[in-house]
Each structure stands twice: as structure tokens, then as C-alpha cells.
Amino acid sequence: MVRAFHDFGRFTLKQLLSEAQVQAGVRRLAAEISAHYDGRPLTIIGVLTGSVVLLADLIRLLDMPLRVGVVQARSYRGAATTPGALTINAESLPEIRDCEVLLIDDIFDTGQTLDELFAQFGRLSPRSLRSVVLLRKLGRSRVGLEPDHVGFEIPDEFVVGYGLDYRDAYRNLPYVAALEAGELVEGAGA
Numbered sequence: 001m002v003r004a005f006h007d008f009g010r011f012t013l014k015q016l017l018s019e020a021q022v023q024a025g026v027r028r029l030a031a032e033i034s035a036h037y038d039g040r041p042l043t044i045i046g047v048l049t050g051s052v053v054l055l056a057d058l059i060r061l062l063d064m065p066l067r068v069g070v071v072q073a074r075s076y077r078g079a080a081t082t083p084g085a086l087t088i089n090a091e092s093l094p095e096i097r098d099c100e101v102l103l104i105d106d107i108f109d110t111g112q113t114l115d116e117l118f119a120q121f122g123r124l125s126p127r128s129l130r131s132v133v134l135l136r137k138l139g140r141s142r143v144g145l146e147p148d149h150v151g152f153e154i155p156d157e158f159v160v161g162y163g164l165d166y167r168d169a170y171r172n173l174p175y176v177a178a179l180e181a182g183e184l185v186e187g188a189g190a
Contacts, residue, residue, distance in 0.1 A: 011166070013177035016154055022134075022162055022175060025151040026054065029132055030061035032149050033102065036130075041065040043099045043126075047113065048072045050106030053163035053171070054134050054151075058104065069094040073113050101126040106163045108136040108150070111143035118145060134162065135176065152176075158184060 017025070033042075041064065046055035048070050059066055070092045103117055114131055121129055132149035137156050158181065160166050161173030166184070170177075 011183050012180040015175055015177045017176040019174040026057050029149050029151055030058055039064050043067045043096055043101045045103050046070045047105040050163045051104045055104050067094050096124050096126045098127050101129045103131045105133045108133040108147050109140050111141045111145055115143040115145045
């Protein structure tokens with residue numbers, strides 16, 4: 001256990017995945033993606049903001065023609081630790097009609113974000129639409145959709161690091177850690 005400080009207080013971090021484990025998982029994901037697309041051009045769409053670290057690390061490991069875009073989709077606000085209504089801002093998307101599209105997200109929790117993105121992107125007529133997530137929380141899915149590529153399955157805990165945050169802190173950690181549930185403040189202002 002590590003005690004961590006930031007502008008909003010002191011938190012106990014319980015490391016779930018080390019930096020070495022995360023990097024090995026990203027390399028495995030890249031190998032799976034490379035094998036699936038077999039050198040075909042790929043349009044990768046990162047779901048902001050949590051996927052930026054995974055997105056950056058992953059695209060450097062892929063040896064194929066790539067286009068990269070981002071979409072803003074979020075269901076957590078401020079200090080919330082449970083998802084709310086999903087909002088999507090797709091203004092930064094490249095054209096995806098007739099393209100092989102891979103959505104990259106940090107975590108598959110309830111699945112509602114990816115489910116809604118698949119519904120909206122499907123209306124844009126991509127040739128194919130698949131997904132990759134770094135983490136999938138066990139026992140939380142509320143949708144029939146499953147990610148195509150999963151880095152790690154984790155317990156139902158609130159996690160930070162490697163792009164994931166709590167109140168905009170901890171994204172820069174090179175590992176994944178759980179915050180102690182008793183220290184989380186639901187609904188507190190950010």
C-alpha cells in the first residue's frame with residue numbers, strides 16, 4: 001500500500017498491476033490487433049481522456065497504415081465514482097465510412113460507453129468496428145456487448161493510473177492501482 005497525496009487529500013493506493021505487467025499487456029494487445037488486421041489500414045479512435053496513455057503506447061507498437069482520431073465520451077463527472085448519463089462529442093473524428101475502425105477505451109465497467117459508441121459509429125457505416133480496452137471490471141457489465149480485446153480483468157474496485165483518474169489526478173501513474181473505497185467522496189466537487 002502506498003499513501004498518495006494530491007490537491008484533494010490523501011489516499012491509499014493498492015497496486016493491482018505493476019508497470020511491467022501493464023507494458024506486457026499492451027504488447028500482447030498490439031500483437032492481437034496486428035494479427036487480426038494483418039497489415040490492412042486501420043482507423044483508431046481513442047475515447048478521451050482515459051485512453052490517451054494506452055492509445056499512445058499502442059500505436060507505437062502497430063506496424064500498419066494508421067489514422068488516429070479521438071472522441072470525447074464520459075459518464076463520470078467531478079468526484080463521481082458511479083457512472084451517470086453518457087455525453088459524446090465526436091467533432092474530432094476522421095471519416096470512418098468503409099474503414100476498419102478500432103475503438104480504444106481505458107476501462108470496460110458497465111459497458112454503456114462502448115455500447116453507445118458502437119451504436120453511433122455503426123450509423124457512420126464503417127467496414128468493421130471492433131474495440132480494445134485496457135481493463136474490464138468483473139461483474140459490472142449492463143450490456144450485451146463485449147470488448148474484442150481486453151488487456152486485463154480486474155475486480156470491482158475504483159482504479160487509477162495509466163490514464164485513469166480520480167478527480168483528474170493519478171492519470172500519470174505508470175501502473176494501475178485501486179483507491180480505498182472508504183476514502184472516496186461521492187459527489188464532492190472537483
